[in-house]
Amino acid sequence: SETYPEIKRDGRFATITADHVSYFRGLLGTESAVIDGVTSDSAADDLEPFNSDWMRKYRGHCKLVLKPGSTDEVSKILKYCNDNMLAVVPQGGNTGLVGGSVPVFDEIVINLSRMNQIIDFDEVGGTLVAGAGCILEVADQFLASKGYIFPLDLGAKGSCQIGGNLSTNAGGLRLLRYGSLHGTVLGIEAVLPDGTIVDDLCKLRKNNTGYDLKQLFIGAEGTIGIITKVSIQCPQRSTAQNVAFFGLESFEKVQQAFREAKGQLSEILSAFELMDEGSQALIRDVTKNRKPLDDKYPFYCLIETSGSNADHDSEKLQAFLEDVMEKGIVSDGTLAQDETQIKALWAWREGITEALGHLGGVYKYDVSIPLKEMYQLVEDTRARVDAAGLLGDTDDHPVRAVVGYGHMGDSNLHLNVSTRRFDKRVEEVLEPFIYEWIEKRQGSISAEHGLGLQKKKYIGYSRNPTMVGLMRQIKTFFDPNGIMNPYKYL
Ligand code: FAD
Ligand code: MLT
Ligand code: ZN
Numbered sequence: 001s002e003t004y005p006e007i008k009r010d011g012r013f014a015t016i017t018a019d020h021v022s023y024f025r026g027l028l029g030t031e032s033a034v035i036d037g038v039t040s041d042s043a044a045d046d047l048e049p050f051n052s053d054w055m056r057k058y059r060g061h062c063k064l065v066l067k068p069g070s071t072d073e074v075s076k077i078l079k080y081c082n083d084n085m086l087a088v089v090p091q092g093g094n095t096g097l098v099g100g101s102v103p104v105f106d107e108i109v110i111n112l113s114r115m116n117q118i119i120d121f122d123e124v125g126g127t128l129v130a131g132a133g134c135i136l137e138v139a140d141q142f143l144a145s146k147g148y149i150f151p152l153d154l155g156a157k158g159s160c161q162i163g164g165n166l167s168t169n170a171g172g173l174r175l176l177r178y179g180s181l182h183g184t185v186l187g188i189e190a191v192l193p194d195g196t197i198v199d200d201l202c203k204l205r206k207n208n209t210g211y212d213l214k215q216l217f218i219g220a221e222g223t224i225g226i227i228t229k230v231s232i233q234c235p236q237r238s239t240a241q242n243v244a245f246f247g248l249e250s251f252e253k254v255q256q257a258f259r260e261a262k263g264q265l266s267e268i269l270s271a272f273e274l275m276d277e278g279s280q281a282l283i284r285d286v287t288k289n290r291k292p293l294d295d296k297y298p299f300y301c302l303i304e305t306s307g308s309n310a311d312h313d314s315e316k317l318q319a320f321l322e323d324v325m326e327k328g329i330v331s332d333g334t335l336a337q338d339e340t341q342i343k344a345l346w347a348w349r350e351g352i353t354e355a356l357g358h359l360g361g362v363y364k365y366d367v368s369i370p371l372k373e374m375y376q377l378v379e380d381t382r383a384r385v386d387a388a389g390l391l392g393d394t395d396d397h398p399v400r401a402v403v404g405y406g407h408m409g410d411s412n413l414h415l416n417v418s419t420r421r422f423d424k425r426v427e428e429v430l431e432p433f434i435y436e437w438i439e440k441r442q443g444s445i446s447a448e449h450g451l452g453l454q455k456k457k458y459i460g461y462s463r464n465p466t467m468v469g470l471m472r473q474i475k476t477f478f479d480p481n482g483i484m485n486p487y488k489y490l
Helices: 018-028 041-051 071-083 136-145 162-168 251-268 277-287 310-326 339-350 352-359 376-387 424-430 433-440 456-461 465-478
Strands: 034-036 064-066 088-091 108-111 118-122 127-131 185-191 197-200 226-233 240-248 269-276 299-307 332-335 361-368 399-407 412-419
Touching (some): 018 034, 018 064, 018 071, 034 041, 041 108, 071 088, 071 108, 071 185, 071 226, 088 162, 118 136, 136 162, 240 310, 251 299, 251 310, 269 277, 277 299, 277 339, 277 399, 299 310, 339 352, 352 361, 352 412, 361 424, 361 433, 376 399, 376 412, 376 424, 376 433, 412 424, 424 433, 433 456
Parallel strands (some): 088 108
Antiparallel strands (some): 034 064, 118 127, 127 226, 185 226, 240 299, 240 332, 269 399, 361 412
16 A cells, blocks of 8 residues: 555455445445445545544545445444455544544445434433444434433534444543443444354443453454444433633642542542643644633643532632632632533643644544653653754744643553654654653553554553463454454554
């Protein structure tokens, strides 16, 4: 491929023919369920959004997109692909950030967007069952109408799908409160490459009958099967929500503030997010919105509380803010007064990804590091990029900024290097430097976005050879022909 000269197309895979297309057309029936660039050239524009990832960093060359409408159709598609050695890429909302959701060569895209039904909801227990293609925000709005909340929230909620969320084991903005999908997902239905339907759509919180197989699909990034339905435990939606945004002089003070927040806000704390000045400067440049705080600080934090008594919660948050300001931990802060202000403050955190994307190429590193050293990675990376003469926002010095933000509550840093355009010189300065830095601190090179294509070569920095070997065996067991999302991390 011209796109990835270092990767060779696996010669065991067949090339799609008109006969294959005709089989899928017959199977799916509906005209719009098949986008076919094999028998006609006119589909090139229609195929583009499925071939290109959210960051415009990864690009495949698929000529066929299939949109099944039922589990049975997914099963028949996969069986046919497996029998005919046709490689596939499962795709949800295509908001993944590691190049996992788009093909590398001509793999068939199996897009789940038609499997978007809310299937069942238990209003007492809070268990939601939905199709994997259900958009996260749609699921959450449905739950809101019942007084519940989806236990995951993230900036891409308007387009990502819950099947994609499970497949990446997305963490998001409230993991600190509601925990990981490994805990909240109660069951899944999935289809294996040979067409076998695995019905583990359990709705029980407790089920210790042997191996918990669904866990393998959570975070598998489409490498062992396709998730078709999800059953998930949803908490009651809090009736009171408050948000505070504050500025701090050092990362040391950010850590102190986090400790105080856990102690003083305890059961109502639902998010503690970190942003550095660089990330806020970028979002200001792009949105031109008015800053929440007048002065500039090296760090900002957003704290959210979710509870059941608005007066009690805001009193607690107000007292917390006064206390940390008195102690000199926080330099300045503001509290949202209503729903509009809550949304506006959240936009300064959730909007960073979009602002970065808007500016050009961005190298993204999603890492877990013990909190103490979390921000040091941003400083060391910035110094390295500068020493290499790449910092400057000019054609010769293409790096605009090296910024950090993330989920402080989960020790999850998002290190982002914003460039005028993707540039091999920049990549070589960043990699494997960043992965080595993480390995030295026993951190994780993939906290929540997954490995995809981006970290294909680097899994060994966070997993030892025994574990990678076991992963390969699991992959081979589920997918002996290797048709599921090939060329990616395994
Ligand atoms: P896709 O991008 O389509 O696919 C992701 C991976 O899952 C691919 O490997 C694909 O093959 C596989 N896959 C998709 N659907 C299925 C299925 N049904 N069965 C099997 N495999 C499947 N992530 C976080 O963890 N936390 C965040 O806070 C966060 N914020 C984000 C904000 C923005 C603005 C953006 C663009 C992304 C963000 N992400 C975040 C990245 C995140 O991984 C995704 O947004 C989301 O989880 C992916 O869902 P999707 O439906 O778009 O999946
Ligand atoms: C976030 O926390 O904003 C997301 O994980 C996306 C990103 O890293 O930019
Ligand atoms: Zn994140």
